[in-house]
Amino acid sequence: MTTTYAVLSEGLEKRFGTVRALRGLDLAVAEGTVCGLLGPNGAGKTTAVRLLTTLLRPDAGSARVAGHDLVREAAAVRRRIGVTGQYASVDGDLTGRQNLRLFARLHRVRDAAARADELLDRFGLADAADRPASTLSGGLRRRLDLAASLVRRPDVLFLDEPTTGLDPASRNRIWEAVRALKAEGTTVLLTTQYLEEADRLADDIALVDRGRVAHTGSPAELKALVGAYAEAVVADAAALGRAAAVLDRLTGAEPALDHERRTVGAVSTDPTLTLPRLVRELDAAGVPLADARLRPPTLDDVFLRLTDGGDSDNSNDSDDGKELVA
Ligand SMILES: Nc1ncnc2c1ncn2[C@@H]1O[C@H](COP(=O)(O)OP(=O)(O)O)[C@@H](O)[C@H]1O
Ligand SMILES: [Mg+2]
Numbered sequence: 637m638t639t640t641y642a643v644l645s646e647g648l649e650k651r652f653g654t655v656r657a658l659r660g661l662d663l664a665v666a667e668g669t670v671c672g673l674l675g676p677n678g679a680g681k682t683t684a685v686r687l688l689t690t691l692l693r694p695d696a697g698s699a700r701v702a703g704h705d706l707v708r709e710a711a712a713v714r715r716r717i718g719v720t721g722q723y724a725s726v727d728g729d730l731t732g733r734q735n736l737r738l739f740a741r742l743h744r745v746r747d748a749a750a751r752a753d754e755l756l757d758r759f760g761l762a763d764a765a766d767r768p769a770s771t772l773s774g775g776l777r778r779r780l781d782l783a784a785s786l787v788r789r790p791d792v793l794f795l796d797e798p799t800t801g802l803d804p805a806s807r808n809r810i811w812e813a814v815r816a817l818k819a820e821g822t823t824v825l826l827t828t829q830y831l832e833e834a835d836r837l838a839d840d841i842a843l844v845d846r847g848r849v850a851h852t853g854s855p856a857e858l859k860a861l862v863g864a865y866a867e868a869v870v871a872d873a874a875a876l877g878r879a880a881a882v883l884d885r886l887t888g889a890e891p892a893l894d895h896e897r898r899t900v901g902a903v904s905t906d907p908t909l910t911l912p913r914l915v916r917e918l919d920a921a922g923v924p925l926a927d928a929r930l931r932p933p934t935l936d937d938v939f940l941r942l943t944d945g946g947d948s949d950n951s952n953d954s955d956d957g958k959e960l961v962a
Contacts, residue, residue, distance in 0.1 A: 640667045642792045642823035643688060645706075647697035649847075650683050657683040659847035660697065665792075665825055665840070670818050672838030673827040676935065680847040681827035682721075685796045688825070689719045702791045718790030720781045720798065728770030732761050732780050735769055739787040755783040759813060775806025782813060793817060795826040799833060811837060831935045835859070845943045860907045862933040862941050863887070866914055867901035871924040876900060879923045886917060898926070903937050 643665035650658040658680045665671040673681050686692040688701055690710040699706040702716035726735045736755055740748035756765050759779045764772050769780060778798065785793065795814070799807040814824055814837050828834050834841045835855040843851040843858075851858070866887055868879045876893055880900045883891040887904035894900070911930045918925055933941075 641665060641700070642667045642669075643671070643699065643701050643825055645688065645697065645699035648684070648687055648694050648699060649696040650680075650687060650692065651695055656847055658687070658694075661687075661844075661847065662849055663699075663842055665823060667823055668818070668821050669839040670814060670824040670826065670837050672834035672841045673825065673844050674829075674831065674834045674841050674935070674938075675827075675844030676829060676939065679844040681844055682796055683847075684844070685719065685721070685794050685825070685827060689717055689794050690714055691719075715788075716791045717794060718785035718788065718792075719794040719796075720778075720785045721796045726769045726777070726780055726784055729768055731766050731768055732756060732764030732772070732776075733766065735780060736783060736787060739784045743788045745787060751787060755786060759783045760809060773806075775802050775809070778802060778806065779809060779813070782810065786817075790822065792823045792825065795824065797827055797829065800829065807833075829935060831933065831938060843938065843942060845939065851942045858938065858942075859933070861905070862938050863904035863907055864909065864930050865901060865933055865937055866904050866909065867899060867929045867931070868914070868918055868923070868925060869897065869899045869927040871898075871926040873898050875923045878921050879918060882917050882921050882923065886914060903933065903941060904930075 641664050643663055645661055645663045648658050648661040661684055673684060675681050683692070687694050688699060688706065690706060690713055693707065701713045704712040704716070706713055730738065733752055733756060736752035737748050740751045745751050756762065759782065761776065761780060761783060764776045764780050769777060772780065782798065798810050802810070814826065817824060826837065838855060840852060841855055841858055842849045866883055868883065870876055870879050873895065876895065876898060880891045880893055883900055883902045886909055887902040887906060889902040889905060891900045891902040909930065911928065914930060915925065915928050918928065
């Protein structure tokens, strides 16, 4: 069986003046899957979305989206995709229902009124139906924006940081919507700064660092690579060295010592490490414990592990222009 890709890009580049926002983005998103573009602020996620949705032209590289060439068949690409950005595209003066009807008419959907009502219902937008969009809460407005991008039933949906700034309940509703869309066969490419979000939603994660994909894999693969962050607080500073030796052995990584906080911590590469085992081993080594923790890796941990530092500031690229070779 061969895989069909809804998004396939090669070497996409984009500059803004001296800033190289994208420096050769290679991306493959299989049809019917959810791909999470995960990366910190400034990594190039929005630029990638703007390129792949034909809002910007690439300086170099090529891509096929929904079976069409991004540049030569831009109009065909636009007909097959939906996009919701960091900024809402709905009209603040119109009500939720009016906005959806307008979108439906613009896109020549046959029964615009019925489609609008269907989407209001589906996204729990009853409260937004008769109120001007500008008066809606952030969560409702984001959902309305998402509904608007689905008016035409796109094959590929692009969501740029769909839950940034939302409360947990609104975030959960967006997550449910993404899962439902995937179940219907829609391919979704979403960007996020949250490891948890990518973990919950994505079949595959592409880690974006300074305009490039630094790593790809399933959430499980990524987590197995990074593991958890293990930390122990000792009751007696004299035991810090002993605690470090235990962490070194259990995590396979060099622990960081904080003498002031009497804390030692390390990113574990062993996905089977549990808190009880950590405590047991520290006990067995005679370490007097004040506290022990095992927490999921943060985006920072992931970047420290899988990129060369996690510093995504690419505003100053004067010394690496020579990398730009085909
Ligand atoms: N229109 C623009 N003009 C100048 N620089 C831009 C523009 N858009 C993005 N950039 C720069 O490109 C880089 C990538 O930005 P962006 O794609 O928005 O990243 P992300 O969405 O991952 O936060 C950043 O350094 C950003 O400042
Ligand atoms: Mg962005």
